[in-house]
Amino acid sequence: MVLAAWLILAGALTAGTLVFGRPVSNDASIPGTDAQRAHDLMRDGFGPGYDAGGTLQVVLYGKDGPLIAGERKRAVERAMADIREVPHVVQVDSPFRVGGISRNLVIGVIAVRLSGQGSDGLAESSRLVSAAVEPLRAAGVEAVLADNGTPADKEIKTGSSEIIGVACALLVLLLAFGTLVAALVPVFTAIISLGVGLGVIGLLGHLVDVPKQASVMASMIGLGVGIDYALFLLSRHRKLLADGVPVHESVRRTAQGAGGAVFFAGGTVVIALSALLLGGFPMLRTLGWITGISVVCAVLTSLTLVPALLGLLGHRINALRVPFVGPRRDAAHSAASGWAGLGAWVARRPWRVLVVAVAVLGALAAPALGLKLGPADDGYADRGQDGRRAYELMEAGFGAGSNGPLIVVGELDAAVAVSDPPAPAVTRVGDRLAEVPGVAHVSPPKINVSGRSVLFQVVTEYAPSDPRAGDVVRAVRGLRVPGAVLHVGGEVAGMADASDRIAERTPAVIGVVVLLSALLLLLAFRAPLVAIKAALMNLISLGAAFGALAIVFSYGLGSRLVGLDPPVSAQDSSLSTLFFSVPIDSYVPLMLFAVLFGLSMDYEVFLLTSVRQSYQRLGDNRRAVAEGLGATGRVITSAALIMVVVFVAFIAYPDPLVKVFGVGLAVAIAVDATVIRGLLVPATMVLLGRLNWWCPAWLDRVLPDLSIAGHGEDDDEPPVTAGPEKELVPTGRS
Incomplete structure (x- = not known):
């Protein structure tokens, strides 16, 4: 029933977007700014082209000679006549006017003024105008439409990036699980989640202004967290099955323990994105809560669809084993022992590890001081x-x-x-x-x-x-x-103006994200120091991400490697074509902060859950840290690798904005899953000792009982002998 419900929902929403369309808005207004006041006045009584209809520019280039010569001039005039027949076109300004043609007479601009169609119809008008000048191209005159929008207006379409990301994620899952069925479960769940999320976002365009970047942000984040959350649940379930726990009981324990961690992890991502409501930039605010829809869908499918699939598949979850791929039980145990060994090694020398990790992270973050912000134009x-x-x-x-x-x-x-x-x-x-x-x-x-x-x-x-x-x-x-x-x-x-507004609101957004995320962790673990420390660790990983962005884009050391070409004005020397800086739109760092803070908290939740469970069972902080790292190291590494390959796949997309997000997200997740979770977090937890889980009595009485750490593993339950499947009554703490 659950599987059928999700399939019907995904199919209905996808069909709805195909029938009714996916309206998007190019509204990048910033109320209360001088630029917005100028735009409001501009639409007041200045005639066609200054209202919501807008203006299009067709740029002409006479490859074979001046535009005013013979047949080329007649072709231009015929094209202008065809453009006048396009709906909503009210005025066509000839290129043969003062300011409409270059001094050498080979480059000209046809200004097309529109009225009465609204901003949503600009794309359709652009298509029709481009078709109207096709005979002009046949006459040997190059004719291209200029992009009159701001960087915030650009429509970002993906497709190949998602396919590449899914294919790479499937390969990682095959290596992690060794069976095709197990590898397909997270991918299938993420695709259903993404289909539902994009369907909801597409239909919301009929009710609210949905930015054109919404689909790519939802795809990047939704695909990454959707696969990761399902991976955590599936890893826990397969471990219980290997221990001899019956299928339905294993699903119950998985949903109760790992499912609770998924819920809190997804909550931190949604909280971080929701804080963008304080950014003072309507487009950024809408991007935040709309992207959060994809995360909510990922959490819901993980908590409902994944258990349904696990129950349906039963022991067939391990079917279709791929030869020579994936760890056997002894290999998996060896990997866990390796991570536990790393934890024990860190526990024996926490101060040295702490100093080295901080030095490495400081070196990675230092270039962020040179981050160059500004509008990335079409050059x-x-x-x-x-x-x-x-x-x-x-x-x-x-x-x-x-x-x-x-x-x-x-x-x-x-x-x-x-x-x-x-x-x-x-x-x-x-x-x-x-x-x-x-x-x-x-x-x-x-x-x-x-x-x-x-x-x-x-x-x-x-x-x-x-x-x-x-x-x-x-x-x-x-x-x-x-x-x-x-x-x-x-x-x-x-x-x-957007840059000034965002700079003014950034401290408030950062403060709210850190405070609310720490509060959520406090509710999850009832440990104030753990909550505060986790928030600080996430800020450190963000510094490394911004450092990478500065190296690649601001210093230009990797701009070529990510597929960017220098603008014509920068091609003055051979060196500039190899290393050239690319400005980063001012709203991107704040958006990256919200996304990365939430994603980094995911791994913190899963690691802390395991360490807390070990500590409650062993009572030894050092051993608990080592055991917790051993239990989660392999699955966190696999999850992080999946996210990294998904984000790297988006770097292949030609738009610079997508490349910036891809580089920043990939570097931050890689650093977070290695240096932060592998070295820095274990070292600090060892140094804090029992203080990790200290909670004042008055605070313990005030906090609601929402903790996920006390019943995630159900290790106090007696082992269940293998036998016929039957209805089992849950035991242990509820």
Whole structure:
């Protein structure tokens, strides 16, 4: 019944998204900022193209000669006529105008203004406009659509990355379990979980604004935790079966012990993602709680679908053994003994291990001081994408700043008429803008219908990703023009405001994530020092992840290795093509912090659960640490390896944003599962001794009885002799 219910739910949600679609939003608004005020004013009475419909740009390149020559010019005019027939197109600006064609006459821009379709229809309009200029391409003129959105608007589609990740995870599971059936259970569970999660997210697009990045974030996180949680449950179940416990009793004990750990581990991920609600960036806030949906689905399938599959399969879970692959029972025991030996080795020299581990982690985190934040424009996109080609053509024909013009809207003290020459207040604004250092061109003014606002398009000398473009934004905002109050919008200004807002809210987000995660661990283990220490350990692993990001992207030592190409402006020397820096969008570190903090806490929960159980049975802290590490080391390593290969698979995707997440997540999980859980955590637990599990009497009375550590293994239960399956009454603590 449980299996059928999940299959029906996944099928229904997938069918629903196919029938009704997956609406996404390109709304990257940041309420209360100057850029948002400029955009609000821009949509007020300035005519077509400035409302929710937007503007498209078709960039033309005459490969065989000037665009104004003979047949090429006639082909351009025919294409413009076809574009006018596209629904929602209200104005088409010819490239044969001032500012519409380059000085060498081979690069031009057709500006297409839309109205009445809403932002959700922009993708469909882009497709129709691109089809309308197909005859122009046949005439030998290259025509590509420019990406007019911000980095937050980009739609990220995956597919091959998920397939590669699943294939690699299946290989790791085969090596870990040695049987095809056992290896397929976590993969099948994760796919069902991901299907349900993506279905829910897709249909939510009809009710709320769902960012275009939601699907890739849900895929990355949902696939990783879905396989990991099922792996922990399956490992515990197979161990109990090997000990002679009947199938249904083994499933009960697995759900009671490892299932509780999965519940708390998933809870920490959801809490960390939910803290993004405090980020002050609506797109980031929505990304947080929507990505949390995939984690909730992973937890629910692990706690329901996995036990159902284990009960259905019975001892057939070990069927279809792969020859020469996977550990036999003696090999598994040897691996566990190896991890236990590492724990004992650490326990004998905790101070030395602590110093070495801290030194290694400090060296890994040190490069993070040079992390370079900023908007990653289309100059860093994949060379095969239209957005990058259009970016390069615009830069060659009109200058780097043409790819990210500033939208300056002035609120006038008194209404003015649309006149020739312009009103004195309007002239003053234009003159002051032209005097700002770094401004290359100021467009003629445009007055709105009320006469109370004037709009200028300001082209700077710098690319959108150049920090100097942000300096121009600040300089324009610093202007004081009599009779007008200036507001600056556009991609560069919007990302600058987003960066300032996130920097302002980051301390609050970090504090809430650490506090709530520590509180959840306190409820799970009833040990204040363990909860505080776990939170600090996670912060250390985050430092290593940001250090890796700085090395690869900010210092550029691995930008080529992850498949990035330098922008044209950076190709001044052979050295720059090998090592070039790539700016990281300002909201990415905060998003990575939330995701990584939650994922790192997963392994902490599983390790602490095992150590606590051993301590309750043995009463010896050193032995408990060694035994706990021995019991969980192999499965945590396998789980971490699966996550790492899943995240590394996403590095192959051409979008720089996905590459940043892939590198950061993979490095953090690798460091967390090795240096942190293998060395640092055992060393600190040995040094703390009995204080690990100390809890003041008053706090023990206040905390609700939600502990997962006291009944996870049920080792106090008598062994059950093998025999016919029957209904068993649970024993031990409830």
